[in-house]
Amino acid sequence: MADWSKLSMDVLGLIHDKLSIPDCIRLKAACKSWNLAFKFKHHRPPKLQSPWLMLPDHNDTVAWFFSIADKKIYKVPCPEPMISLRICIGSCHGWLITVDDNCNMHLLNPLTGVQIPLPSVTTLPFVKIVQDSQEPISKFMIGEQQRVYSIWRMHRFFFHKAVLSMAPDADGSFTIVMIYSVWKRLAFARAGDEAWTSIQTPHGFHDVIHCNDKFYTASYGGTVMAWEPNGLAIVSEIISSDIDEAYIGCMMYLVESPDDNLMLIARHAGEGPIISHTSLFLVFSLDEQDLQWKKVKSLHQQTLFLGDFPELKQNCIYFTNNILEFCGYFHYADSDIGVFNMESKKIEPIDHLGRHLNWPPSVWFFPSLS
Numbered sequence: 001m002a003d004w005s006k007l008s009m010d011v012l013g014l015i016h017d018k019l020s021i022p023d024c025i026r027l028k029a030a031c032k033s034w035n036l037a038f039k040f041k042h043h044r045p046p047k048l049q050s051p052w053l054m055l056p057d058h059n060d061t062v063a064w065f066f067s068i069a070d071k072k073i074y075k076v077p078c079p080e081p082m083i084s085l086r087i088c089i090g091s092c093h094g095w096l097i098t099v100d101d102n103c104n105m106h107l108l109n110p111l112t113g114v115q116i117p118l119p120s121v122t123t124l125p126f127v128k129i130v131q132d133s134q135e136p137i138s139k140f141m142i143g144e145q146q147r148v149y150s151i152w153r154m155h156r157f158f159f160h161k162a163v164l165s166m167a168p169d170a171d172g173s174f175t176i177v178m179i180y181s182v183w184k185r186l187a188f189a190r191a192g193d194e195a196w197t198s199i200q201t202p203h204g205f206h207d208v209i210h211c212n213d214k215f216y217t218a219s220y221g222g223t224v225m226a227w228e229p230n231g232l233a234i235v236s237e238i239i240s241s242d243i244d245e246a247y248i249g250c251m252m253y254l255v256e257s258p259d260d261n262l263m264l265i266a267r268h269a270g271e272g273p274i275i276s277h278t279s280l281f282l283v284f285s286l287d288e289q290d291l292q293w294k295k296v297k298s299l300h301q302q303t304l305f306l307g308d309f310p311e312l313k314q315n316c317i318y319f320t321n322n323i324l325e326f327c328g329y330f331h332y333a334d335s336d337i338g339v340f341n342m343e344s345k346k347i348e349p350i351d352h353l354g355r356h357l358n359w360p361p362s363v364w365f366f367p368s369l370s
Contacts, residue, residue, distance in 0.1 A: 093167035094368020123195035206252040
């Protein structure tokens, strides 16, 4: 009988490069020699994975992820602080950006258990802790007007979104940009920073992404800005005068398409009995030569996920409700999650997902063992 534990490193490397993330985890657990082989740096990470959806759950130590490809839920143990008490304000390169119930922030790779603390929220301008003799943190004092926020309110309504420039293990030089506060301001930090650096602008921001070595933001005034990572200086302002009507009463999202184009998504919501739900998307693509947005009628074979995944429906937008203000108020409403078909303009449920609550908000996650 063959001794599979004695397969050569090269053969194991070839196998490793073809596997999905769940299969890699199972194979590493099979025996010590296989686990050792997958730690060698000359083996590439597993192939680009189809997205998972992190679901609300009340288990203190285990996160639930729904795999679209496998149509099943994976339960992943996570380190302290308790995952059930964290919200996720971003997901990039296989890492989650989390805020716990004391408003401490971490980068977390849930599959490896590695996490990195981020600078304290109190290093942002005009953010102070109000302490009493009973608790280490009682309340927060926010802004020049010194508004008082309870920990509950701070946790749900102060943090909006954060993105990474690269995986933290790439070369130790990642940058993270965050939208924060009721005024939707920007701040950034680099690897090893002990404090956030606030970016002074007159705008509040809908969204921020990292694309083609730059950060891009979409403001409430309808302006998209490009920011250089080295110093985060504005290099251009993109005038979106041809889509002004799309900005009225809707959320805006910036997306990098599978062919590396910057796209702008306007998300319209209809009124529901408890909370508004998505009714329509308008999609625009940036013409980089004249800095104008062109309306997109079809995504063709693409979906608005990074990469080509045959298990996803083509010409569709996969979405979830990540507006923390809404989710924070309507914990027990049904989540606004689905698939928008660009051709039919209809919204369909995600196959086999079922119904889930609204808090903590669900986030898309591309699993990685990096």
